[in-house]
Amino acid sequence: MSHHNGDTRPPMLQIANLHVAIGDVEILKGVDLAVRLGEVHAIMGPNGSGKSTLVNVLAGRPGYTVTQGEVLYEGMDLLRMLPEERARAGVFLAFQYPVELPGVRNWQFIKTAVDSIRRHKGLKELSVREFDRLLQDKVRTMEFDPELIKRAVNEGFSGGEKKRNETIQLLMLDPKLALLDETDSGLDIDALRTVASAVNTRRSSSNATILVTHYQRILNYVTPDHVHILIDGRLVMFGGPALALEVEAKGYDWLRQAAETTG
Amino acid sequence: MQPTRVISRHTKDLDTEYKWGFTTEVEEEVAPKGIDEDVIRYIWAKKQEPEWMLEWRLRAYRYWASLKYEEPRWASVHFPPIDYQGIHYYAAPKSVTGASSLEEVDPEIRKAFDKLGIPLQEQSRLAGVAVDAVFDSVSVATTYQKTLEKLGIIFCPFSEAIQKHPELVRKYMGSVVPYSDNFFAALNSAVFSDGSFIYVPKGVRCPMELMTYFRINSPDTGQFERTLIVADEGAYVSYLEGCTAPIRKSNQLHAAVVELVALDNAEIKYSTLQNWYPGDKEGKGGIYNFVTKRGKALGRRSKISWTQVETGSAITWKYPSVILQGDGSVGEFYSVALVNNYQQADTGTKMTHIGKNTRSTVIAKGISAGHGNNTYRGLIKIMPAAHNAKNFTRCDSLLIGDRSGAHTTPYIEVRNPTARIEHEASTSKVSDDQLFYCQQRGISEEEAHFMIINGFCRDIFKELPFEFAVEARGNLAAGSVPPPDCFVGCRLLAMTIRKRISGTGY
Known part of the structure; x- marks a missing residue:
């Protein structure tokens, strides 16, 4: 991809021609993506487009088969590392569930x-x-109920409490590469603001964030450097924050049609 | 037909993960293999016991012999026939027999206990825990005996109690578990060699943990120990037993009997950390642990509480029970049973309510990994006179991997309509999602299992005596505040689980 014109630093994360299947079903059909330190990328797409698959494969979740392609993370072959090794090397996934x-x-x-x-x-x-x-x-920052720190992990937590708990862990572990898998879904507006402000506070030249989302809503609070549209396992379009608004206004269908005509 | 000999089944691979698996080179005096009346007389003579003991042993032996090698087979554990004539029923280190002080005991034995974290010498012994150290068939040393004597507390090897306190032994031995109770209790009554005896006099609260550490060393030898604890009116005692054995290619038989008697307002807390050699990854070797444990809450408002953490043995067959005879008496059973590889555990409890207003609590946690099979078997029995009896039972099973088994077999028998019985049960599985969640936070799979198991067992671990947990570790920095979960489990146990769960490859 050519949208990093002028930036000569090697990307911290380089995804090349990534194909991923679950069983016999191909989910990702050749994804290329470069993420540099200091950047926030938003990956948007309709349900079932492969957004979650992408971040889960990066985190090393079992159950996926990489059929082609490679991922370099800080010069390391990420796909060969155990999930805990990836985590220790600074890859963090905020879980959708x-x-x-x-x-x-x-x-x-x-x-x-x-x-x-x-x-x-x-x-x-x-x-x-x-x-x-x-x-x-962090508990104060996230306006988290301090009692929940003493309770069993996520047991009986509401959807919003679970997401806040993920964000507390994000802040505590302070990873180099944060993967947020629909962290915004199921949040009321206050929770959304709190989570977004945590992502913003973290923003620095020593880390990067990939934010996977279905809706543009969170992007009102977190301004991404790059927006990518993932449809049917392919990144079909990229742009700046304005692209997210366009998707919000027009939906995904026009992009899907555009993807089909370009093959 | 001669039963197949399994006691010395040989295999090549040895489990190197069992940390307590070393052997001690020591000269031992061993009874000839096999069991008959001559062997009973041999043991009796070795122990220089009074005549009445020989009679008792022989009665037990004759009852056992009448059972014609027919072990109880109702438990869901499977094992080839045991060759009872292929076992040594007595093995004692030569240096111990007739030794009048610890200095005369073979230094190798002392070293073995040092290695196990149970130093016996006066200078280095555990603070706050009095230990009776049993090596094969005999007691090697008992610490703090003098301190306890000043309070009138008797804590000594069983054989010493037979010599010095025959009236107490005759009164209580067999009063809770008669020799005819079951096959293994009968065998034990015939050949038992040592164990601990405790008597806490009226109104005395024992100021320290009392502990017996059982070590099997000699090959092809059974261990048959017997423990008797009597808490007189208003007395309190907390007792703990630990057990380990060397890695052997053959199976070894361990058949113990434990009897507890609590008089009016007395309380006995009995904790077990059972960590006998469990066998290797293919299920070869390991201890057959057939144990009869029962307490009689004889007095009014007396209380007997069992806590057990069963992580070792190829086979565990034990049901620490309470007879709630005194009005207002209380019985408790807290259990964690962990099986991995090919281990089998069939364990639980019997709570027999006889007195009025008696209460019992049963909390059993079973963890099954590898090809392990875990059964909870329990009986809650409310007799006609037990007005207003209450029981609460909870059985939780945790499955790891897809080849392990968990079974729950609760029996409830109620003969008094005022009884209130509650039973809860759950089965859960450590899911791949849970493991991945932990791993994604930088926690290894092994540590994740440990954390999940530790959480699952928290209710039980908190029943273990804290002093011991600290002492067993021996290096907890003085004055440091332990994190909330640090003291829930004894680290010994933590290490065991960690070792046992790692590298199972499920």
Whole structure:
């Protein structure tokens, strides 16, 4: 793709001709994407276009088969790494449907995650006090019910609470590459604003974000550098923030037709 | 027909993940293989017991012999016939027999206990925990005996109790588990060699944890220990047992009997960390653990509480039970049973309500991984006189992988209409989604399993004595605040689960 004219830094993430299948069904049919540090990319598309597949494959979720293509992340062959290795190398996925872990306290879960990643970086595990201070800070930022930190991970949380919990983890783990899988869906306007502001605060030249969404709504609060349209397993169009508004106004059908005529 | 010999079944592979699997080179005095009246007399003579013990042993033996090698087969565990004539029923390190102090005991044995984290020497012994260390058939040492004696508490090897406190032993031995109770109890009564005896006098609250550490060392040897705990009126005692064994290619038989008696207002808390060698990944070797444990809450408002964490053994067959005889007495059973590879566990409890206003609580957690099979088997029995009896039972099963099994077989028998019985059960599975969620946060699959299991067992782990958890670890920095979940489980157990779950390749 040529829309990075003038930027000569190597991308932190380079996806080349990525084909992915679930069983015999091909979901991604040759995706190319380059993401550089400091960028926020929005990937939009109708249901079933393969948006979630893309970010899940990047995170290493089992159940997908990569049939062709490669992904370089900071010079490493990302697809050969275990999910936990990817996480430790700075890849974070905010889940569309966060999983419940009965009996595992949220506090302990986040602490274990933070410590695993710190150990990988050669840093000491955080003391209880240091960790608590950091966590309390994020809990306040995210306007999260502090009681939920003591409860089992996501168990009995509302949809919005789960998404806020994902965002707290995003802030605590501070990854290089954040993949947000429809983090905006199912959120009321206040929650949406809070999540969006967390994404904005994180924005810096030392990280990047890929935001997968069906609706343009969150893009009112997070202005992406690039917007890509994914239809039927292919990135059919890219542009600036204005493209998102166009999609909002016109829907996806015209893009689908355009994709079909161009083959 | 001569039963097939399984006690020395040989295989090539040994499980190197079992951390306690070392053997100790020590000269042992061993009874000839097999069992008959001469062997019973041999054991009796070795232990220099009084005449009444020989009679008791022989009665037990004759009852056992009348069962003609027919073990109870109602449990859902499968094993080839055991060759009872291929086992040594007595093995004692030579240096222990007749030793009057720990210094005379073979240093190799002391080293073995050091390695197990149970130092016996005065200078290094565990603080706050008195230990009776049993090596094969005999007790090696008992710490803090003097301290306890000042309070009138008797904590000694069973064989010593027979010599020094025959009146107490005769009164209570067999009063809860008669030798005719079942096949394995009869065998134990005939050949038992050692174990612990505890008596806590009226009104005394035992100030420290009492613990017995059982170590099987000698090959082709069975371990048949017997423990008897009596808490007199108003007394309290918390007791803990731990057990490990070397990695052996053959199966070894362990058939213990434990009897607890609580008089008026007395309380006994009995915790077990069972970590016998479980066999290798193909299910070869490992301990056959056939154990009869029962407590009698004899007195009014007495309480007996069992907590068990069963992670070892190729086969576990045990049902720590409570007879709630005294009015207002309380029985509790908290259990975690973990099976992996080809381990089989059939475990649970019997709560027999006899007295009025008796209450019992049963919480059982079964975890099955690999090809492991886990059965909860329980009986809640309310007798006609037990007015206003209450029971609450909860059985939770956690499945890991797709080859493991979990079964729940609860029996409820109510003969008094005022009884209130509640039973809850659940089965869950560690899903791929849960594992991926953890891994995506940088947590390894092994650590994720550990965390999920730890969470699943939290209700039980919190029943384990904290002092022990700290001591067993031995290196918890003084004064540091443990994170909320740090003290729910004893680290010994944590290590076990971690070791056991890792590399199972499901």
